Amino acid sequence: MNSEFVDRLVMEQDTKIIFLLMDGLGGLPKPETGETELEAAHTPNLDALARGSLCGLLDPIGYGITPGSGPAHFALFGYDPEKNNVGRGLLAAAGIDFPMGEDDLFARVNFATINDHGMVTDRRAGRIDSDTNRRLCEKLHREINLSRNVDVFFETVKEHRALLTLRGKGLSDAIADTDPEATGKPPLPPQQLAGEAQETVRIIAELLDQAGRVLADEQQANTILLRGFARYRKYPSLRDRFKIDPLAIANYPMYRGIARLLGMEVHPLTDSIAAEFDALRDCFDSHTFFFLHVKPTDSRGEDGDFEAKVRVIEEVDSLLPRLTSLKPDVLVVTGDHSTPAIMASHSWHPVPVILASATARPDRVETFGERACIAGGMGRLPMKYLMGLALAHAGRLTKFGA
Amino acid sequence: MNSEFVDRLVMEQDTKIIFLLMDGLGGLPKPETGETELEAAHTPNLDALARGSLCGLLDPIGYGITPGSGPAHFALFGYDPEKNNVGRGLLAAAGIDFPMGEDDLFARVNFATINDHGMVTDRRAGRIDSDTNRRLCEKLHREINLSRNVDVFFETVKEHRALLTLRGKGLSDAIADTDPEATGKPPLPPQQLAGEAQETVRIIAELLDQAGRVLADEQQANTILLRGFARYRKYPSLRDRFKIDPLAIANYPMYRGIARLLGMEVHPLTDSIAAEFDALRDCFDSHTFFFLHVKPTDSRGEDGDFEAKVRVIEEVDSLLPRLTSLKPDVLVVTGDHSTPAIMASHSWHPVPVILASATARPDRVETFGERACIAGGMGRLPMKYLMGLALAHAGRLTKFGA
Numbered sequence: 107m108n109s110e111f112v113d114r115l116v117m118e119q120d121t122k123i124i125f126l127l128m129d130g131l132g133g134l135p136k137p138e139t140g141e142t143e144l145e146a147a148h149t150p151n152l153d154a155l156a157r158g159s160l161c162g163l164l165d166p167i168g169y170g171i172t173p174g175s176g177p178a179h180f181a182l183f184g185y186d187p188e189k190n191n192v193g194r195g196l197l198a199a200a201g202i203d204f205p206m207g208e209d210d211l212f213a214r215v216n217f218a219t220i221n222d223h224g225m226v227t228d229r230r231a232g233r234i235d236s237d238t239n240r241r242l243c244e245k246l247h248r249e250i251n252l253s254r255n256v257d258v259f260f261e262t263v264k265e266h267r268a269l270l271t272l273r274g275k276g277l278s279d280a281i282a283d284t285d286p287e288a289t290g291k292p293p294l295p296p297q298q299l300a301g302e303a304q305e306t307v308r309i310i311a312e313l314l315d316q317a318g319r320v321l322a323d324e325q326q327a328n329t330i331l332l333r334g335f336a337r338y339r340k341y342p343s344l345r346d347r348f349k350i351d352p353l354a355i356a357n358y359p360m361y362r363g364i365a366r367l368l369g370m371e372v373h374p375l376t377d378s379i380a381a382e383f384d385a386l387r388d389c390f391d392s393h394t395f396f397f398l399h400v401k402p403t404d405s406r407g408e409d410g411d412f413e414a415k416v417r418v419i420e421e422v423d424s425l426l427p428r429l430t431s432l433k434p435d436v437l438v439v440t441g442d443h444s445t446p447a448i449m450a451s452h453s454w455h456p457v458p459v460i461l462a463s464a465t466a467r468p469d470r471v472e473t474f475g476e477r478a479c480i481a482g483g484m485g486r487l488p489m490k491y492l493m494g495l496a497l498a499h500a501g502r503l504t505k506f507g508a
Numbered sequence: 509m510n511s512e513f514v515d516r517l518v519m520e521q522d523t524k525i526i527f528l529l530m531d532g533l534g535g536l537p538k539p540e541t542g543e544t545e546l547e548a549a550h551t552p553n554l555d556a557l558a559r560g561s562l563c564g565l566l567d568p569i570g571y572g573i574t575p576g577s578g579p580a581h582f583a584l585f586g587y588d589p590e591k592n593n594v595g596r597g598l599l600a601a602a603g604i605d606f607p608m609g610e611d612d613l614f615a616r617v618n619f620a621t622i623n624d625h626g627m628v629t630d631r632r633a634g635r636i637d638s639d640t641n642r643r644l645c646e647k648l649h650r651e652i653n654l655s656r657n658v659d660v661f662f663e664t665v666k667e668h669r670a671l672l673t674l675r676g677k678g679l680s681d682a683i684a685d686t687d688p689e690a691t692g693k694p695p696l697p698p699q700q701l702a703g704e705a706q707e708t709v710r711i712i713a714e715l716l717d718q719a720g721r722v723l724a725d726e727q728q729a730n731t732i733l734l735r736g737f738a739r740y741r742k743y744p745s746l747r748d749r750f751k752i753d754p755l756a757i758a759n760y761p762m763y764r765g766i767a768r769l770l771g772m773e774v775h776p777l778t779d780s781i782a783a784e785f786d787a788l789r790d791c792f793d794s795h796t797f798f799f800l801h802v803k804p805t806d807s808r809g810e811d812g813d814f815e816a817k818v819r820v821i822e823e824v825d826s827l828l829p830r831l832t833s834l835k836p837d838v839l840v841v842t843g844d845h846s847t848p849a850i851m852a853s854h855s856w857h858p859v860p861v862i863l864a865s866a867t868a869r870p871d872r873v874e875t876f877g878e879r880a881c882i883a884g885g886m887g888r889l890p891m892k893y894l895m896g897l898a899l900a901h902a903g904r905l906t907k908f909g910a
Contacts, residue, residue, distance in 0.1 A: 134869055142869075163885075167908055168509035169893035170900030171517070177909035187909070188509065194910035334910060452907060454900045455869050477885070480871055486887040488509075 109184050109490035110347075112503055118349045121435035121500040124386070124396045127182065128422055129175070129361075130404030131441025132457040132476060134448050136412050143403075143412060143447060144458065145475040147419040151426040152439065152474040156460050161471040162484025163456035164492060166443045172454045175404075178442035179364045183344060183397075184493030192367070193279060193336020198269050200366045201359030204261055210338040211277040211306070215260065215268040216285060217242060217327035224292045229285065230266040231327040242327055243268055249320045254309050263359070270332060272313075277337065278303035281310065285331035293331055343369025344395065348497060353389055355382045356399035365397060379421055383428045390432050398429075407445030408452075415447050430462075435500045437462040438492065439474070456486055463499035511586050511892035512749075514905055520751045523837035523902040526788070526798045529584065530824055531577070531763075532806030533843025534859040534878060536850050538814050545805075545814060545849060546860065547877040549821040553828040554841065554876040558862050563873040564886025565858035566894060568845045574856045577806075580844035581766045585746060585799075586895030594769065595681060595738020600671050602768045603761030606663055612740040613679040613708070617662065617670035618687060619644060619729035626694045631687065632668040633729040644729055645670055651722045656711050665761065672734060674715075679739065680705035683712065687733035695733055745771025746797065750899060755791055757784045758801035767799060781823055785830045792834050800831075809847030810854075817849050832864075837902045839864040840894065841876070858888060865901040 133142035165171075166178040167187050176197055177187035195212030204212075217239065219228040234242075243260035250258050256274035263269055280300035284293050296310040310332070321328045344352045346369070354365030355373045362372050373389065376382050379400055386396050400422055406415035429437060440459035445452050458479035469483030480486075484495070497503050535545035567573075568580040569589050578599055579589035597614030606614075619641065621630040636644075645662035652660050658676035665671055682702035686695050698712040712734070723730045746754045748771070756767030757775045764774050775791065778784050781802055788798050802824055808817035831839060842861035847854050860881040871885030882888075886897070899905050 134867065140870070163887070168513060168896070169889060170514060170896035170898075170905060171509070172900065172905065172907045174907050174909035188513070191909050197910060449867065453867070454897075454905070476869060477872055480883065480885050480887075 109186050109494065112184070112494040112497060113347050115503045115506055116347070116349050116497065117502055117504050119500065119502045120394065121502060122390070122394050122396070123350065123436040123496050123500050124398065124429055124434045124438065125182070125496070126398050126400070126422070126429060126437065126439045128400045128403040128419065128439070128441050130407045130443060130445025130452065131419075132444025132446070132453070132455050133407065133415070134446035134453075134455065136448060142476050143407070143415045144419055145477065147416045147423065149419060149423040149474055151423045151430075152460070153472070155426065155430065155437070155439065155462050156471050156474040156478070158468045159460050159462040160466040160484050161469055161474070161479045161482030162459050163476070163479050163482070163486040164440060164459050164489040165456050165486065166489045168488070170454050172452050173443045174452070175360055175442060176364065178489070179361065181489035182442055182492065183368055184347070184490060185341070185368075186490055190341065192339070192364075194334030195269070195279070195336035196339060196367070197360055197363045198263065198334065199271065200363030202261055202263055202269060203366065204269060204271065206338050207273060208338055209273050209275055209277065211272045211279055212336050212338070213270045213332040214334045215270045216331040216333070217266045217268065218293075218329050218331050219326050220293070220329045226286060226289050226291060226293060226329075226331070228326070229287075229289060229331065233265045234327050236262055236264055238327070239265065239268060242321065242324070246317055246320055250313060250316045252309060252312055252316075256309055258313065266327070272309065276305065277309070278306045279335040279337040281306060281335040283333040284314065285333045293329060296332070341367055345369050348395075348493070349502070350395035351393045352395040352397065353393040354397045354399070355385050356397070357382070358399070358401050361399045361401070370397065380425055383425045387428055387432060403441065404445045407447050408450055410447050410450035412447035435463060436496050438496055440492070457489070459484065459492065461495060461499060465499050465501070511588050511896065514586070514896040514899060515749050517905040517908055518749070518751050518899065519904055519906050521902065521904045522796065523904060524792070524796050524798070525752070525838040525898050525902050526800065526831055526836045526840065527584070527898070528800050528802070528824070528831060528839065528841045530802045530805040530821065530841075530843050532809045532845060532847025532854065533821075534846025534848070534855070534857050535809065535817070536848035536855075536857065538850060544878050545809070545817045546821055547879065549818045549825065551821060551825040551876055553825045553832075554862070555874070557828065557832065557839070557841065557864050558873050558876040558880070560870050561862050561864040562868040562886050563871055563876070563881045563884030564861050565878070565881050565884070565888040566842060566861050566891040567858045567888065568891045570890070572856045574854050575845045576854070577762055577844060578766065580891070581763065583891035584844055584894065585770055586749070586892060587743065587770075588892055592743065594741070594766075596736025597671070597681070597738035598741060598769070599762055599765045600665065600736065601673065602765030604663055604665055604671060605768065606671060606673065608740050609675060610740055611675050611677055611679065613674040613681055614738050614740070615672045615734040616736045617672045618733040618735070619668045619670065620695075620731050620733050621728050622695070622731045628688055628691050628693060628695060628733070630728070631689075631691060631733065635667045636729050638664055638666055640729065641667065641670060644723065644726070648719055648722055652715060652718045654711060654714055654718075658711055660715065668729070674711065678707065679711070680708045681737040681739040683708060683737040685733075685735040686716065687735050695731060698734070743769055747771055750797075750895070751904070752797035753795045754797040754799065755795040756799045756801070757787050758799070759784070760801070760803050763801045763803070772799065782827055785827045789830055789834060805843065806847045809849050810852055812849050812852035814849035837865060838898050840898055842894070859891070861886065861894065863897060863901060867901050867903070
């Protein structure tokens, strides 16, 4: 069964589904205690939710596969992550809500510093501030003038990061990064990864040449490095696939971008985890599907800060009653992947999940944790099937066959 | 996800992986005690390894499918066993390290006895000794002279078993066995299993006719029976797929053959299980992947000798510290399939597995056994995914997607 199997069975309903997503939730035991971040955290509300609910373990992509955030979130929303792997440039464009068009080719831009010998001395141009970034983007946009019929846009993201958009017919994204990923080396010339990209390579070479001249008199940001070339791609929306009215509450550009790519309404930025929970409560009547994204679990895992990750989980636990009191028909609590603090990186380990619903068949799981969820009634399953399960428990899937 | 998904994510690393394979490890309870061979065995070292490691159950092929050793080992090494089913003749050729060529067609040969009425009276020709076998192979090679442009080779395997190789353009392996698999019946004429094999059938019929005349004056081995026709086929090597430097330590031709087909270096024969463990230790610095194959678990299972199989497992357990003391980054202990002594044959039951690694997420399994492993954190999974998991835990797979 592929994860699109459910699409034909979807029915319109008024029931409400919440996905509470703690990014990088899954962990590994700290050797001193033998407990993971989630096991070590004091989580009375999550434990109570796990009791009487359906628990399990989700594989974001497959056995042994460490996912990036893009494919993991596609799986979370019921999109096959193998078939829907999304380019970083496109995520960046969606993340800043760039008004995308069919003929767009995106790339992530790093302003960088090169010395007189053309060697990169700082891949982030001293992390110039966003105002300087804006000034440089305007300058590049004003002064670059390509010989081909291609429009060029530069949009500030933050600090040294920007978005490049080339708009024109027949552009290819089979282009290697020009970022040498190390200092002391020159930027790489644009190179094609597949045969059809020759013309695009010429355009980018001309653009880089002009950009170098435009930025020549800058102290820090005297060149640009390009990464993650990706063409515009349209995905079937959550609304079209599942007849839900989705709202995303997320504070990081990448997740806001994924939500937009999948046709979700994206709530304005909030300033804390608690504010995200309150935003959900305030919008509960106006939507039927809620994606609440908590980033710091992943960030603290990436930092390698076990205790700080534990504290984020405990904060989420303390806020959980704000969701359960809304009495959603389905409340899912999970992560998009594991980010064990002891590895300080994403990992391939499966992610624990709770699915709470009046129609969930309870299992014997008494606490919310990686080990406890092994014994869950959901078993261990590919993450891409979670959305179908949520829809079913919300009474949104009709019978298959007579 | 197919099991080749990981190939694109493989990174070169210096980490070391050991696969300790007890052939036919899985079992069934002896009715008198209610314990399987593995559960009955005293295995303090394996139990200690299981605690703090990741355990689970592997399905070599699929639910209810009893595998031969060929497909089970392909699955073990991350090759889809459905797509890579390998003919017995090819395994036999690899097993004796026959110098194979692209145009080769292989078949397993049994020297056999027929009576004056052309009926098989002994399918193994009284298990003639290997010297007689060699004399007969030379005689056949010398005196057979086919009318088509096909070279013929006979190679002694052991006792009554030999390998036939036909070398020529356009040969087909869609040929049924000529072994009637019973005494009192005549050898079967070669028959095509698919349309393109007509010419090959004619060649084999001529060969069998000449072979009968060459052997007519032999007392015991006066005919040959052919089985397991298989054309040469090249498999992508473990080295190319996974960037590992593999060494196989195995004492049976079939497993040595599989290892060679997959491009592994094959250690010289050793004379005991303990010697296999010592060979691994001695070669530990020179390779990064080690396949240590223990045959007698399967042989004693096939014999129906429950207690003897228990003793083999206990011997392996006693030797385990020789591997753990090497501190490999990943140590996998499992079987290729089940061979329950009470069935005295291969079976379809899943095989318990331990994956020990610093990055393995522990579960609650306290002992190594079929029942205990049901509760393992690896869950129950197709064997073909084991290699990907091992590579992930050895830090040899990069992230998928941005």
